[in-house]
Amino acid sequence: MSVDDALLAIEDLAVTVGTDEGKAEILDRADLVLRPGSIHGVVGESGCGKSTLIKAILGLLPKRTVVERGRVHFEGRDLLQLSGDAMAREVRGRAIGFIPQDPFQALNPVFRVGDQLMESLRWHGLPGEEAPLRGRVDRATRARHRAHLVSVLSAVQLPDAEQALDRYPHQFSGGQRQRLLIAAALSTRPKVILADEPTTALDVTTQLQILKLLRELAERFGLSMIFVTHDFGVVAQLCDTVTVMYAGQTVESGPVASVLGAPLHPYSRMLLACHPDRAVELAGIPGAVPSPLKPPSGCRFNPRCTDARPVCAMARPAVTTPASQHRVACTLYPPDADPATRAA
Amino acid sequence: MLRFILRRLLLALPALFGLMVLTFIMLRVLPADPSAALAGENATPEQIAAIRAAFGFDLPIWKQFLIYFGQVMRADLGTSLFTNRPVAADIALRLPATIELTFAALIFATAVGIPLGTLAAVWHNSAFDHIVRIVTVAGLAVASFWFAIILQFTFSMEFDILPLRGRLETGIDPPPFFTGLYLIDSLVSLNFTTFLNAIEHLIMPAFTLSLGGLATIARFTRAGVLDTMQKDFVSYAKAAGYPERRIIWVYVLRNSVVAATTQIGLLFGALIAGAVAVEWIYDWPGIGSYAVQAIFTSDYKAILAVTLVVGLIYAFVNLAVDVVLALLDPRVAETL
Ligand SMILES: Nc1ncnc2c1ncn2[C@@H]1O[C@H](COP(=O)(O)OP(=O)(O)O)[C@@H](O)[C@H]1O
Numbered sequence: 001m002s003v004d005d006a007l008l009a010i011e012d013l014a015v016t017v018g019t020d021e022g023k024a025e026i027l028d029r030a031d032l033v034l035r036p037g038s039i040h041g042v043v044g045e046s047g048c049g050k051s052t053l054i055k056a057i058l059g060l061l062p063k064r065t066v067v068e069r070g071r072v073h074f075e076g077r078d079l080l081q082l083s084g085d086a087m088a089r090e091v092r093g094r095a096i097g098f099i100p101q102d103p104f105q106a107l108n109p110v111f112r113v114g115d116q117l118m119e120s121l122r123w124h125g126l127p128g129e130e131a132p133l134r135g136r137v138d139r140a141t142r143a144r145h146r147a148h149l150v151s152v153l154s155a156v157q158l159p160d161a162e163q164a165l166d167r168y169p170h171q172f173s174g175g176q177r178q179r180l181l182i183a184a185a186l187s188t189r190p191k192v193i194l195a196d197e198p199t200t201a202l203d204v205t206t207q208l209q210i211l212k213l214l215r216e217l218a219e220r221f222g223l224s225m226i227f228v229t230h231d232f233g234v235v236a237q238l239c240d241t242v243t244v245m246y247a248g249q250t251v252e253s254g255p256v257a258s259v260l261g262a263p264l265h266p267y268s269r270m271l272l273a274c275h276p277d278r279a280v281e282l283a284g285i286p287g288a289v290p291s292p293l294k295p296p297s298g299c300r301f302n303p304r305c306t307d308a309r310p311v312c313a314m315a316r317p318a319v320t321t322p323a324s325q326h327r328v329a330c331t332l333y334p335p336d337a338d339p340a341t342r343a344a
Numbered sequence: 345m346l347r348f349i350l351r352r353l354l355l356a357l358p359a360l361f362g363l364m365v366l367t368f369i370m371l372r373v374l375p376a377d378p379s380a381a382l383a384g385e386n387a388t389p390e391q392i393a394a395i396r397a398a399f400g401f402d403l404p405i406w407k408q409f410l411i412y413f414g415q416v417m418r419a420d421l422g423t424s425l426f427t428n429r430p431v432a433a434d435i436a437l438r439l440p441a442t443i444e445l446t447f448a449a450l451i452f453a454t455a456v457g458i459p460l461g462t463l464a465a466v467w468h469n470s471a472f473d474h475i476v477r478i479v480t481v482a483g484l485a486v487a488s489f490w491f492a493i494i495l496q497f498t499f500s501m502e503f504d505i506l507p508l509r510g511r512l513e514t515g516i517d518p519p520p521f522f523t524g525l526y527l528i529d530s531l532v533s534l535n536f537t538t539f540l541n542a543i544e545h546l547i548m549p550a551f552t553l554s555l556g557g558l559a560t561i562a563r564f565t566r567a568g569v570l571d572t573m574q575k576d577f578v579s580y581a582k583a584a585g586y587p588e589r590r591i592i593w594v595y596v597l598r599n600s601v602v603a604a605t606t607q608i609g610l611l612f613g614a615l616i617a618g619a620v621a622v623e624w625i626y627d628w629p630g631i632g633s634y635a636v637q638a639i640f641t642s643d644y645k646a647i648l649a650v651t652l653v654v655g656l657i658y659a660f661v662n663l664a665v666d667v668v669l670a671l672l673d674p675r676v677a678e679t680l
């Protein structure tokens with residue numbers, strides 16, 4: 001996978017945050033490639049920096065974080081170089097849509113759902129149209145926005161779409177709220193959708209319904225999506241390609257069939273072995289994700305790795321491509337023969 | 345919403361009844377022998393007995409209460425010992441002045457306190473925030489009479505740009521009675537000279553009275569905005585591309601104002617208490633200065649009537665606050 005045919009690509013991203021106990025490296029050499037029309041999974045234990053990655057794309061890194069290195073390529077630009085104003089006007093809610101983790105907390109409880117869902121259209125315009133000047137919308141425009149939203153709400157299979165817009169968030173179930181938020185993300189027809197664990201807060205049955213819906217929507221609208229999860233089962237169901245992250249680093253990436261069928265990195269293998277859906281005994285990985293305050297030297301996984309050798313603690317392993325489009329950062333694999341492949 | 349208001353009104357009834365019991369106790373039960381008190385020091389036992397029969401003090405206490413209840417219901421609050429007019433008439437005459445003063449103070453406190461608190465939260469720990477904090481602490485700490493004297497000294501005596509006292513200049517007639525609020529009545533009757541004069545007179549008293557409330561509202565708004573800005577729906581709104589200003593001044597503020605509004609209801613008691621002092625200092629012809637006068641002349645019927653009326657207003661304001669809260673937050677309406 002090269003950066004050139006990517007719709008969105010993160011290259012060698014490093015983010016630190018100043019804390020009371022010192023500087024924490026919450027992302028270090030994070031890479032990711034999203035190709036048009038595909039769903040790309042980002043998987044890793046909690047605390048591996050998945051949400052930070054999403055925030056970096058959106059230009060919403062929290063206070064006291066510093067981007068030390070890296071680029072976020074999107075539509076010929078580096079999003080990390082754009083001003084906050086340009087990100088708000090051109091990227092967030094317009095070119096890039098967002099589906100949040102917790103549908104119970106993401107909607108403002110004191111505003112009608114319709115007023116909130118209408119905000120993106122008010123500031124970014126209907127798909128293919130100019131945004132209204134300074135968010136001023138007349139009655140006719142508002143009516144067209146509303147009609148558009150109703151059609152999107154039927155696409156996400158929310159019953160009584162018309163009435164739903166006049167209700168308040170607490171009058172919906174968690175699954176319905178997530179449908180509302182998916183509709184909000186789709187309404188401006190963004191080129192990329194970012195979803196940060198959008199089913200984690202829901203019960204299992206609802207999770208399955210939402211995953212099925214996302215799969216259908218992706219096929220119907222040809223969505224390109226980055227889907228964050230800590231669950232390989234979800235990746236298997238939904239994604240085309242996947243990136244495995246550990247302690248702020250990309251350790252492995254490639255087509256889902258290849259990464260799940262023949263995982264290369266010891267961390268991926270152990271994570272896959274944890275998944276209860278697979279007929280493997282629930283292993284659980286001994287140890288915990290290291291604190292980003294003092295990450296292990298070399299390969300960050302080496303203290304927990306059963307295959308670790310002295311060399312693993314000495315230097316960051318190079319990224320290699322042992323199988324077609326399947327990349328891994330681990331000393332178990334010989335370096336790529338062609339340096340051009342490595343640079344890509 | 346109508347059902348909510350009705351239910352809320354029903355809930356206010358026991359409180360109002362309690363208020364009547366309280367004033368009744370103060371009026372009839374607490375004085376050891378009200379008939380003797382009324383008859384005076386040199387009264388004969390026969391005179392006292394006559395008064396007792398005439399005022400119904402020999403009746404059982406529950407009957408007396410029923411009579412009192414009936415009187416209050418008919419707005420019959422007795423005759424003032426000082427003005428020698430029906431207390432109800434005195435209050436009706438003076439209440440609009442107090443309402444005008446307290447509402448002007450409340451509106452000013454809200455209109456300035458909410459933006460001040462919001463900006464202090466948006467720029468928290470900045471120089472602006474620190475200045476607002478110092479000003480609000482001072483606003484709560486400074487005694488209103490002291491502040492009033494400084495204002496009077498500066499703007500009336502030193503620079504002579506605002507009137508020292510009163511509600512209108514002598515020589516200017518009050519506008520025709522419509523609401524009793526001079527600002528509104530003079531506007532409605534197109535008396536602009538009167539209107540401007542009424543505003544000039546209102547500025548210093550209303551500003552003095554508003555200070556404590558302004559400080560409280562600013563502090564609660566600041567805390568509310570800071571708290572709300574941490575909420576998930578704010579980071580979602582950012583990620584979904586709402587402009588930053590819109591997020592703060594519409595989405596965050598609406599949630600924070602809920603907390604500040606609750607405070608406004610509680611504030612109103614302090615505001616009325618403050619009005620007593622402020623009206624006295626500025627010679628404002630409202631029920632506050634009436635109460636002071638009544639206390640100085642031991643005009644107990646007037647004192648109790650003021651208590652009753654203030655309690656009524658307090659209950660009404662808190663009802664209004666609850667309605668506003670229900671309008672601001674749809675979940676509130678469902679809890680009642
Ligand atoms: N603002 C911050 N200040 C300090 N540490 C942070 C901050 N944000 C995230 N972190 C740390 O960065 C790491 C990655 O967090 P996150 O991106 O939320 O992980 P994930 O989404 O994979 O669970 C965690 O160790 C977390 O404690």
Ligand SMILES: [Mg+2]
Nearest residue numbers: 050051196197
């Ligand atoms: Mg996360």
